[in-house]
Amino acid sequence: MNRNFIEPLILLFFFSIQISFSQTNAGIKVKQPVQKEGKWIPIFNGKNLDGWTPKVTGYKVGENPLDGFRVENGILKVDYSKFVRFNGRFGHLFYKDKLSSYILRVEYRFHGELLPDAPGYCYRNSGVMIHSQSAESQDILQNWPVSLEAQLLGSTPKLKQLTANICTPGTTVFYNGAFTEEHCISSTSKNYYDGEWVTLDIIVHGGKSVYHVIDGDTVLAYTKPQIGGMLLPENYPVPSGTSLEDGYIALQAEGTPIDFRKVELKILNENNHVTTPIKQAGPTNITSAKTTKVVDSFDSYANTEELLKAWYHPGHGGQMICSLEPKIKGAGKYGLKCAYVTGKSDDLFYSPVCRIAKCDLSGCNGVQFWLKPDGSGREFTIEFNIADKEGKNIHDLWNYKYIPEKGDAMARWVNIPFSSLVRNTKSSDSPDVKMVFKPEAIIETAIYIGGKNDAPGKGVYYFDEIVGAKIQY
Numbered sequence: 001m002n003r004n005f006i007e008p009l010i011l012l013f014f015f016s017i018q019i020s021f022s023q024t025n026a027g028i029k030v031k032q033p034v035q036k037e038g039k040w041i042p043i044f045n046g047k048n049l050d051g052w053t054p055k056v057t058g059y060k061v062g063e064n065p066l067d068g069f070r071v072e073n074g075i076l077k078v079d080y081s082k083f084v085r086f087n088g089r090f091g092h093l094f095y096k097d098k099l100s101s102y103i104l105r106v107e108y109r110f111h112g113e114l115l116p117d118a119p120g121y122c123y124r125n126s127g128v129m130i131h132s133q134s135a136e137s138q139d140i141l142q143n144w145p146v147s148l149e150a151q152l153l154g155s156t157p158k159l160k161q162l163t164a165n166i167c168t169p170g171t172t173v174f175y176n177g178a179f180t181e182e183h184c185i186s187s188t189s190k191n192y193y194d195g196e197w198v199t200l201d202i203i204v205h206g207g208k209s210v211y212h213v214i215d216g217d218t219v220l221a222y223t224k225p226q227i228g229g230m231l232l233p234e235n236y237p238v239p240s241g242t243s244l245e246d247g248y249i250a251l252q253a254e255g256t257p258i259d260f261r262k263v264e265l266k267i268l269n270e271n272n273h274v275t276t277p278i279k280q281a282g283p284t285n286i287t288s289a290k291t292t293k294v295v296d297s298f299d300s301y302a303n304t305e306e307l308l309k310a311w312y313h314p315g316h317g318g319q320m321i322c323s324l325e326p327k328i329k330g331a332g333k334y335g336l337k338c339a340y341v342t343g344k345s346d347d348l349f350y351s352p353v354c355r356i357a358k359c360d361l362s363g364c365n366g367v368q369f370w371l372k373p374d375g376s377g378r379e380f381t382i383e384f385n386i387a388d389k390e391g392k393n394i395h396d397l398w399n400y401k402y403i404p405e406k407g408d409a410m411a412r413w414v415n416i417p418f419s420s421l422v423r424n425t426k427s428s429d430s431p432d433v434k435m436v437f438k439p440e441a442i443i444e445t446a447i448y449i450g451g452k453n454d455a456p457g458k459g460v461y462y463f464d465e466i467v468g469a470k471i472q473y
Contacts, residue, residue, distance in 0.1 A: 038266045038267060038268070038269070039266065040105070040264045040265070040266050041264060041265045041266070041267070042262075042263070042264045043095055043249075043263050043264060043265055044076050044260065044262070044263040044264075046071070046074040046075075047071060047074075048071055049064075049069060049070075049071060049076075049093070051095060051096045052069075052093050052094065052095055052096070053093070053094045053096065053135050054068075054069050054091060054092070054093050054094075054135075055091070055092050055093075055094060055135040055138055055145075055250075056068065056089050056090070056091040056092075056253075057088055057089055057090045057091070057140075057141060057142065057143050057413075057415065058088070058089065058140065058141060058412040058413040058414055058415065059089075059140070059410070059412050059413075060140065061135045061136055061138075063410065065089060065408070065410055065412070066082040066083055066405060066408060067079065067082060068080065068082075068083070068089070068091055068253055069091065069093045069251075069253065074261065075259045075260065075261050076093075076251070076259070076260040076261075076263065077257070077258075077259050077260075078091070078126065078251070078252075078253040078256075078257055078258045078259075079257060080112070080115055080255070080257055082405060083115055083405065084377070084403050084404075084405050085115060085116065085117045085402075085403050086115040086116075086117050086118035086122075086255040087117065087402060087403075087404075087414070088143070088414065088415045088416070089253075090143040090144065090252075090253070090254055091252070091253035091254075092129060092132075092135070092144075092145060092250040092251065092252055092253070093250055093251045093253070094132070094134070094135040094248050094249070094250045095248060095249040095250070095263075097248075098134075098246055098247065098248055099204070099246060099247070099248070099249065099265070099267075100204070100206045100245055100246035100270070101204060101205050101206045101267070101268040101270035102204055102265050102266060102267050102268055103201055103202070103203050103204070103265070103266040103268065104128065104130065104201070104202045104204070104249060104263075104264075104265055105199065105200070105201050105202075105262065105263070105264050105265075105266070106128055106199075106200050106202075106251075106260055106262065106263050107197055107198065107199050107200075107260065107261050107262040108126070108152060108197070108198055108200070108258055108259060108260050108261075109194075109195055109196060109197045109198065109258070109259050109261075110124050110126075110152075110154035110194055110195075110256060110257070110258050111194050111195055111257055111258075111259065112256070112257035113256075113257075114255050114256050115255045115256075118254065118255030118256070119254075119255070122254040122255040122256055123159070123256065124153055124154030124155070124156065124159070124161060124194075124256055125151070125152070125153055125154075125254050125255075125256055126151075126152045126251075126252045126253065126254060126256060126258045127149040127150060127151045127152055127167065127251075127252035127254075128149070128150040128152065128200070128202065128249065128250070128251060128252070129144075129145060129147040129148065129149050129150075129248075129249065129250040129251075129252060130147065130148050130149075130150065130202060130204055130210070130247065130249055131147055131148050131171075131204070131225060131244040131245075131246060131247035131248075132145045132146065132147030132148075132247045132248040132249065132250050133145045133146045133147065133247065133248070134248055135248070135250075139233060140413050141368055141413050141415055141469075141471070141472075142233055142472055143415070143471075143472045143473060144169040144170075144231060144472065145169065145170075145248075145250060146169060146170030146171060146227065146232065146233065146236065146238075147169060147170070147171065147247065147248075147250070148166065148168060148171055148173065148210065148225055148244070149166065149167040149168070149169060149252070150164055150165075150166065150200065150202050150212055151163070151164070151165040151166065151167045151184060152164070152198075152200070152252075152258070153165065154192060154193065154194060154256075155191035155192060155193050156193065156194065157193075160191050161191065162186050162187050162188070162189045162191070162219075163187065163189045163191075163192055163198065163200075163214070164187045164189050164200055164212040164214055164219050164220060165184055165185060165186050165187050165220065166184065166185045166187075166210075166212070166220055166222060167183055167184040167185075168180060168183060168184075168229050168230065168231075169183075169230070169231040169232075169472075170227065170228070170229065170230075170231050170232035170233065170236065171225055171226060171227060171228065171229055171232075171244060172225075172226050172228045172229035173210075173222040173223065173224065173225050173226070174222060174223045174224035175222045175223075179224070179226070180222075180229070181229070183229070183230045183231070185220070185222070187212055187219035187220040188219045188220070189214055189219040190214075197261070198214065199214065199215060199262075200212065200213070200214055201213040201214075204268075205268070205270065206245050206246065206270060207224070207225060207243040207244055207245040207246075208223060208224070209221065209222070209223045210222055210223075210225065224243070225243070225244040226240070226241055226242060226243055226244060227239065227240050227241065227242040227244065228240035228241060231472055233472060234291060234470055251263070291363070291364075291469070291470055292364075292368070292467040292468065292469045293359070293360065293361050293363070293364055293467060293468040293469075294466075294467050294468075295359050295361075295367070295442075295445055295466040295467060295468065296310075296336075296355065296357075296445070296466050297331075297332055297464070297465050297466075297467075298324060298329075298332070298333075298334045298335055298336050298464060298465075299332040299333045299334055301324060301334065303324065304322075304323040304324045307322065307323070307324050307336075308322065310355050310357070311336070311353050311354070311355045312353070312354060312355075313352065313353060313354075314352055314353075314354050314446075316347060316352065317347065317348065317350045317351050317352045317448070317450075318340060318341050318342040318343055318348045318349070318350060318351040318450065319340065319341040319351060320338060320339070320340050320341075320351040320352060320353045320449070321338075321339045321340075322336060322337065322338050322339075322353050323337045323339075324336070324337070325337035325462060328372060328411075328462045329370070329462070329464045330369075330370025330411070330413065330464035330465045331370070331464065331465050332464070332465070334464075335370070335462050335463060335464035335465075336462065336463040336464060337460060337462055338351075338353060338447065338449060338460065338461045338462070338463065339458070339459075339460045340449045340450065340458060340459060340460070340461070341457075341458040342378070342449070342450040342454065342456050342457060342458070343456045344456050346452075348456075349450050349451065349452055349454065349456070350381075350448045350449065350450040350451070351448070351449045351450055352446060352447065352448045352449075353446065353447050354444060354445070354446040354447075355444065355445050355446070356443065356444050357443075357444070357445070358442065358443055359442040359443075359445070359468070360439075360440045360441075360442070361439035361440065361442060361468030362439055362440035363468075363470070364418075364439055364468035364469055364470060364471075365417060365418055365419075365469075365470055365471050365473065366415055366416055366417040366418050366419075366420075366468070366469060366470075366471035366473065367382070367416050367418070367466065367467065367468055367469070368413060368414065368415055368416070368465070368466075368467050368468075368469045368471070369382075369413070369414055369463055369464065369465055369466040369467070370411065370412075370413050370414075370462075370463065370464040370465045371402075371411070371412055371413070371414050371461070371462070371463060372409065372410075372411040372412075372461070372462040373404040373408065373409055373461055374409055374459035374460050374461060375406065375407050375408060375409035375459075376406065376454075376457065376459045377403070377404060377405055377406030377407070377408075377454070378404075378449060378450050378451065378454045378457075378459065379401050379402060379403040379404075379450070379451035379453075379454060380401075380402055380447060380448060380449045380450075380461060381399050381400065381401050381402070381446075381447070381448040381451075382399065382400055382402070382416070382445070382446070382447055382466075383397055383398065383399035383400075383424075383445070383446040383447075383448065384397070384398050384399070384421070384437075384442050384444070384445055384446075385397055385442070385443050385444035385445075385446070386398060386437065386438050386441045386442060386443070387441045387442075387443045388441075391441075391443075393443060393444075394428055395427045395428050396423070396427070396428050397423070397424040397427045397428075398421040398422065398423050398424070398437050399421060399422055399424060400416045400420055400421050400422065401422075401451070402414065402416075403451070411462075415471050415473070417471055417473050418437050418439060419473075421437055423435060423437070439468060445466070447463065449461055
């Protein structure tokens with residue numbers, strides 16, 4: 001064969017290998033130009049949230065507590081100005097269409113501080129979810145949808161963070177020659193600071209490959225997204241190992257304010273764009289198919305008289321009158337109605353009710369319950385008393401204080417990880433107490449309404465379905 005013909009063939013062969021390798025071995029930085037053909041389609045109209053649906057942990061699809069997602073002066077804002085605390089309210093704002101191959105462009109900036117009780121990892125942290133399950137298919141207490149997250153992180157003079165990383169709630173991707181086991185993989189981006197607008201392009205080729213591009217520079221690439229890995233909800237209906245070919249887009253809210261001034265799409269001509277939203281059937285409340293251990297569902301009591309044999313006033317604090325509630329409840333036949341009166345003095349600023357009963361919550365990592373506050377903004381405390389190794393009461397008390405906002409009487413479900421419980425170091429009367437919460441050894445559950453900083457008064461809180469569970473956290 002003519003040598004002049006062979007040499008170009010050899011060069012072409014090695015060039016093809018290099019291109020293939022750099023496209024599939026996603027750990028290598030690849031220049032991935034944004035396609036010039038096609039039309040950019042604004043999917044945020046700059047006026048309102050038309051075409052978008054919020055899903056916030058503990059709330060029904062479409063509920064937008066305290067206007068955490070809102071539009072102001074042409075900017076889509078994740079705004080916490082009306083919030084007192086985060087209270088585990090992870091949020092996602094879902095676009096209406098299911099998509100497969102496209103380029104998504106967002107322009108965003110961080111500003112403002114993290115809510116005081118939000119997890120530390122949420123500092124200057126948000127995200128854009130792609131190939132996500134639908135909002136409707138999420139469990140009501142699910143913190144993150146099964147999806148691929150282009151993680152957005154901001155930097156400060158004291159903390160440098162890379163942005164446009166990949167996190168994988170309930171998914172895994174092929175990166176550096178293997179499917180990932182770690183939850184998040186860092187990009188090679190620069191640092192971007194408060195108030196600085198960042199333009200991110202996410203180039204998605206169905207179930208084949210994804211590129212994260214900032215200012216024309218590909219900072220991360222990965223392939224073969226699948227269901228599986230960390231944070232996959234229990235009894236998720238799609239088997240692990242299933243290829244992620246399409247899904248929904250969602251903007252994330254994790255306790256840090258963030259603005260989006262542009263959200264637009266360019267559909268890639270790969271004949272797999274779905275324009276009609278496909279709602280997946282799925283759980284809508286705590287009764288969904290997952291492992292829970294009941295503390296009290298309030299459905300086993302025949303009447304209020306029977307309830308009061310189990311739940312009693314301990315003889316200190318303000319007045320608390322409890323009764324079964326057939327209408328205002330989370331699930332089942334009955335909920336718990338707590339009518340309280342609090343005073344000014346140190347012994348009356350709270351109103352308690354307690355239940356002595358052994359509960360083994362082993363295998364759970366948190367407690368969940370349904371709550372409807374009265375809009376007073378009064379804090380309430382849920383507390384567990386843990387027995388010693390011999391089963392004796394040594395007043396080893398662990399609690400969590402929940403502070404709702406004034407004027408907010410929306411019903412919601414609440415997640416409390418056991419790791420968020422605080423031990424009352426002044427209560428124990430035994431040297432055997434260790435600084436470890438033992439969920440298998442609960443002997444008493446208590447609810448206190450009112451805090452030292454609350455004004456005295458009266459009102460009604462409703463509770464239901466107190467259970468131990470495996471929380472996605």
